[in-house]
Amino acid sequence: MNRFAALLDRLAYEPRRNAKLRLIMDYFRHAPDPERGYALAAMTNALMFKEAKPGLIRGLVEERTDPELFRMSYHYVGDLAETVALIWPAPGHESVAPVASGIPAIGHNNPPPHVPSLTEVVETLATAGKSDLPAKVAGWLDALDETGRWALLKLITRELRVGVSARLAKTAVAQLGGIEPDEIELIWHGLEAPYESLFAWVEGRGPKPESGNPAPFRPPMLSHPLEEEDFEKLDAGDFLAEWKWDGIRLQAVSGHDSHGRPVRRIYSRTGEDVSRAFPDLLEALDFEGAIDGELLIVREGLVQSFNVLQQRLNRKAVTPRLVADFPVHLRVYDILTEGDEDLRDLPFTERRKRLEALVARIGDPRIELSPMVPFETWEDLAAARADPASVGAGPDADAIEGCMVKRANSPYLPGRPKGYWYKWKRDPYLVDAVMMYGQRGHGKRSSFYSDYTFGVWRDGPNGEELVPVGKAYHGFTDEELVRLDRYVRNHTVKRFGPVREVEYGKDRGLVLEVAFEGLQRSTRHKSGLAMRFPRISRIRWDKPAAEADRIETLEKILERGEREIHPLKEQET
Amino acid sequence: MALRSTDILTQTPQGLYCPLGDFHIDPVRPVKRALITHGHSDHARSGHSAVLATGETLRIMGVRYGEDFAGSSQEAPLGESMRLGDATVRFTPAGHVLGSAQIAIEAGGTRVVVSGDYKRAEDPTCLPYELVPCDVFITEATFGLPVFRHPDTRAEVRKLLDSVALFPERTHIVGAYALGKAQRVMALLREEGYDQPIHLHGAMERLTELYKSEGISLGETPKVVASERSKLAGAIVICPPSSIQDLWSRRFPDPVTCFASGWMRVRARARQKGVELPLVISDHADWDDLCRTIRETGAGEVWVTHGQEDALVHWCATHGIRARPLHMLGYGDEGEAEEAPRSGGEA
Numbered sequence: 002m003n004r005f006a007a008l009l010d011r012l013a014y015e016p017r018r019n020a021k022l023r024l025i026m027d028y029f030r031h032a033p034d035p036e037r038g039y040a041l042a043a044m045t046n047a048l049m050f051k052e053a054k055p056g057l058i059r060g061l062v063e064e065r066t067d068p069e070l071f072r073m074s075y076h077y078v079g080d081l082a083e084t085v086a087l088i089w090p091a092p093g094h095e096s097v098a099p100v101a102s103g104i105p106a107i108g109h110n111n112p113p114p115h116v117p118s119l120t121e122v123v124e125t126l127a128t129a130g131k132s133d134l135p136a137k138v139a140g141w142l143d144a145l146d147e148t149g150r151w152a153l154l155k156l157i158t159r160e161l162r163v164g165v166s167a168r169l170a171k172t173a174v175a176q177l178g179g180i181e182p183d184e185i186e187l188i189w190h191g192l193e194a195p196y197e198s199l200f201a202w203v204e205g206r207g208p209k210p211e212s213g214n215p216a217p218f219r220p221p222m223l224s225h226p227l228e229e230e231d232f233e234k235l236d237a238g239d240f241l242a243e244w245k246w247d248g249i250r251l252q253a254v255s256g257h258d259s260h261g262r263p264v265r266r267i268y269s270r271t272g273e274d275v276s277r278a279f280p281d282l283l284e285a286l287d288f289e290g291a292i293d294g295e296l297l298i299v300r301e302g303l304v305q306s307f308n309v310l311q312q313r314l315n316r317k318a319v320t321p322r323l324v325a326d327f328p329v330h331l332r333v334y335d336i337l338t339e340g341d342e343d344l345r346d347l348p349f350t351e352r353r354k355r356l357e358a359l360v361a362r363i364g365d366p367r368i369e370l371s372p373m374v375p376f377e378t379w380e381d382l383a384a385a386r387a388d389p390a391s392v393g394a395g396p397d398a399d400a401i402e403g404c405m406v407k408r409a410n411s412p413y414l415p416g417r418p419k420g421y422w423y424k425w426k427r428d429p430y431l432v433d434a435v436m437m438y439g440q441r442g443h444g445k446r447s448s449f450y451s452d453y454t455f456g457v458w459r460d461g462p463n464g465e466e467l468v469p470v471g472k473a474y475h476g477f478t479d480e481e482l483v484r485l486d487r488y489v490r491n492h493t494v495k496r497f498g499p500v501r502e503v504e505y506g507k508d509r510g511l512v513l514e515v516a517f518e519g520l521q522r523s524t525r526h527k528s529g530l531a532m533r534f535p536r537i538s539r540i541r542w543d544k545p546a547a548e549a550d551r552i553e554t555l556e557k558i559l560e561r562g563e564r565e566i567h568p569l570k571e572q573e574t
Numbered sequence: 575m576a577l578r579s580t581d582i583l584t585q586t587p588q589g590l591y592c593p594l595g596d597f598h599i600d601p602v603r604p605v606k607r608a609l610i611t612h613g614h615s616d617h618a619r620s621g622h623s624a625v626l627a628t629g630e631t632l633r634i635m636g637v638r639y640g641e642d643f644a645g646s647s648q649e650a651p652l653g654e655s656m657r658l659g660d661a662t663v664r665f666t667p668a669g670h671v672l673g674s675a676q677i678a679i680e681a682g683g684t685r686v687v688v689s690g691d692y693k694r695a696e697d698p699t700c701l702p703y704e705l706v707p708c709d710v711f712i713t714e715a716t717f718g719l720p721v722f723r724h725p726d727t728r729a730e731v732r733k734l735l736d737s738v739a740l741f742p743e744r745t746h747i748v749g750a751y752a753l754g755k756a757q758r759v760m761a762l763l764r765e766e767g768y769d770q771p772i773h774l775h776g777a778m779e780r781l782t783e784l785y786k787s788e789g790i791s792l793g794e795t796p797k798v799v800a801s802e803r804s805k806l807a808g809a810i811v812i813c814p815p816s817s818i819q820d821l822w823s824r825r826f827p828d829p830v831t832c833f834a835s836g837w838m839r840v841r842a843r844a845r846q847k848g849v850e851l852p853l854v855i856s857d858h859a860d861w862d863d864l865c866r867t868i869r870e871t872g873a874g875e876v877w878v879t880h881g882q883e884d885a886l887v888h889w890c891a892t893h894g895i896r897a898r899p900l901h902m903l904g905y906g907d908e909g910e911a912e913e914a915p916r917s918g919g920e921a
Contacts, residue, residue, distance in 0.1 A: 007733075011737075011851075013841070014844065014845070014849065014850045014851065014852065015850055023740060024740070027740055066720070067888075067889075067892065070719075070720050070885055070889065073884065073885045073888075074719050074885075077721065077840075077882075078840055078842070079842055080842070083840070084721060087720075087721035087722075087839065087840075088720045097720040097861075146725065147723065441819065441848055444850075445828065447819050447831055447848040447850075448820060448824050498846050499846055499847075
């Protein structure tokens with residue numbers, strides 16, 4: 002447990018992806034089975050403990066600490082799990098215990114605390130009954146040090162929050178044996194903790210584990226953004242185009258287990274099994290194979306905006322009411338397998354025919370084809386992209402965020418291969434805002450003020466004032482970052498820990514042109530708005546702050562749900 | 575009849591004052607006669623007419639303020655009683671930094687001990703803390719909350735060395751206070767067998783030389799040459815905490831930001847400073863040692879100063895010890911106390 006705790010501790014502070022990867026690999030190399038397998042399960046969120054709940058921890062610590070000292074400590078630290086980890090009165094630390102009213106004990110003859118292995122912790126948490134747990138957990142807390150206790154509590158609350166995705170953890174396993182992470186994805190859903198057969202395979206000590214899953218995830222094919230210079234190199238005649246939908250990419254897989262029972266699964270782009278969230282879509286998967294498409298909410302034949310889709314995604318419980326109010330559809334654009342046949346090596350045009358035939362056979366309105374966008378030249382496609390309604394997208398135009406451009410003969414390859422698929426997004430929204438705060442970045446950028454909060458004008462009680470509308474930390478070059486950092490340092494008016502407030506007002510301040518993909522209402526922000534993917538598109542060293550945009554510009558984007566707000570400037574770079 | 579504690583020691587705008595002996599302890603403004611517990615700049619200031627302190631503390635003050643830091647100075651031999659007016663004083667090691675001492679004042683059968691800053695943990699760069707039984711104990715409370723329990727320093731230093739082994743192409747930059755912590759980290763690295771040069775920020779240089787001249791071996795400690803920073807891949811560099819994220823640190827190859835401080839125990843603190851490798855190494859007593867020390871002195875009355883006074887006063891009250899907070903201004907400007915919130919309530 003101590004080694005795993007040390008790993009989590011290091012990961013929690015390490016901002017760099019590659020450094021995280023090395024830390025995890027180093028752990029996998031040195032930790033024995035089955036310890037490392039349970040660690041992998043924890044990092045891929047594959048552990049489930051029914052009876053271990055945060056309430057259990059609170060109860061334990063309340064019994065053992067002076068309530069006033071606990072209150073002061075919690076107030077200071079701010080995080081319950083961390084406070085408990087730090088304050089826990091292990092044997093020999095009597096100075097936080099509540100003052101006993103009875104006769105003090107003369108020592109004790111309890112067995113000395115024993116530091117549990119991660120394996121023991123996981124196996125016990127998975128099997129122990131509710132009444133046995135408190136004593137077990139208290140015993141471990143006694144035996145572990147601060148970092149160990151913190152890791153244990155993170156495990157129990159199932160909130161590691163150390164900035165490691167399941168994908169990154171799997172990549173670390175793959176790199177142990179120099180294999181592609183996608184090969185692990187393919188067999189992943191047939192594996193179980195502690196993954197001994199997986200480690201044996203990547204270390205060359207055993208055969209490749211069979212995918213016991215009749216409906217496995219296959220890594221999706223991803224695209225590259227289409228750049229201006231690409232048009233000269235690419236021949237429009239070699240490509241086909243579809244709309245790019247503003248939804249969620251999903252893979253729907255349907256098969257049969259060894260007893261002939263249907264097995265249906267829905268996976269996210271990263272291979273997470275999200276079947277449970279979409280029982281209505283699961284019902285419609287009446288086929289054998291794997292299809293690739295976009296999840297959308299369709300009401301009365303009309304595709305709804307991403308904001309509407311989010312309202313369904315953010316719910317924990319999937320109630321019949323939610324299903325009825327937010328009907329999901331899968332707009333499909335590719336097929337990976339059909340029956341026992343792997344179609345991924347076929348050219349896109351051939352797969353498309355198979356897909357069209359399959360969708361016709363399924364005959365369920367919830368599974369529908371994503372239409373092709375006809376074009377002869379890149380100019381045709383540019384026109385279609387600018388005005389989807391004009392080429393048949395009709396009222397769905399609002400849910401389109403551009404075009405997907407696919408080479409007609411492209412196989413279906415995992416990952417992001419070069420030269421096959423491109424995304425050609427519509428231009429983002431742009432707004433001119435004024436920098437209000439700068440915050441230190443992380444990792445390589447920790448000595449730079451690299452995260453900027455910006456605001457737009459609105460009417461306040463004392464005339465026009467700036468209200469923050471978002472925060473962005475990319476979009477600029479390294480040279481620009483140096484200048485922005487210098488600007489923050491030279492124009493600081495107040496400091497709050499890692500944050501500096503800069504000068505701003507009608508006659509002073511720096512204007513940032515901010516690009517973003519959409520807006521939604523938010524109660525968390527003062528302005529009542531939240532931006533999707535905001536980034537700095539240009540730094541307007543030349544523009545007076547008084548000429549930055551007003552909040553009404555954003556309100557209009559939100560109300561109309563439209564794309565063209567603000568006369569879009571052609572991209573100048 | 576024994577004197578009351580306030581007859582022996584009282585609070586004045588200059589700091590703690592002993593009317594019987596007519597001297598101040600660690601005064602924040604120039605006074606006629608100052609007794610200094612240790613060399614951190616919030617305790618040891620220049621401009622007093624006469625200073626009494628340990629030899630090491632006097633030499634530290636000389637390095638920091640120049641040889642004319644006081645009108646006159648006198649060395650206090652550790653463990654020896656000295657008569658000052660109607661009081662007797664005695665300096666005893668406090669284990670905080672090189673030369674640090676507690677000051678015991680005795681008059682009319684009552685003994686008051688001003689601990690200054692102290693720690694009970696082992697430190698290869700200074701004499702260990704010695705317990706002085708007393709009637710009134712004046713304790714610091716920098717880490718006066720039960721969430722602060724300092725771990726074994728060896729494990730913390732090993733964490734640093736493991737990271738250097740795993741990332742040999744990166745520079746590990748360790749923020750540490752220039753007096754005490756920096757030299758303790760160097761000594762701990764040497765104890766763990768690290769024999770490479772330890773590179774120093776210029777601000778560390780003179781005090782480190784002083785430590786060496788006091789007989790503490792720290793190995794090779796070259797000063798970082800600005801133009802050579804990019805060549806220090808795989809090296810350990812020690813700098814003041816304010817430099818770990820400053821422009822100065824940018825030129826090192828892909829630096830790993832480390833910080834050696836008791837505050838690193840709390841994650842939010844470490845993250846707020848952008849620290850990637852927190853090292854929980856403190857020169858102050860942790861919660862358990864504060865409580866243990868209060869108990870062991872046998873004091874019936876405790877005054878709690880600079881830091882988290884409230885929790886420790888509460889603990890004393892629940893253990894039948896009379897205690898009161900001493901809200902003294904002007905301390906906590908150097909060393910770990912610098913990071914302390916201004917008042918207990920705000921924390």
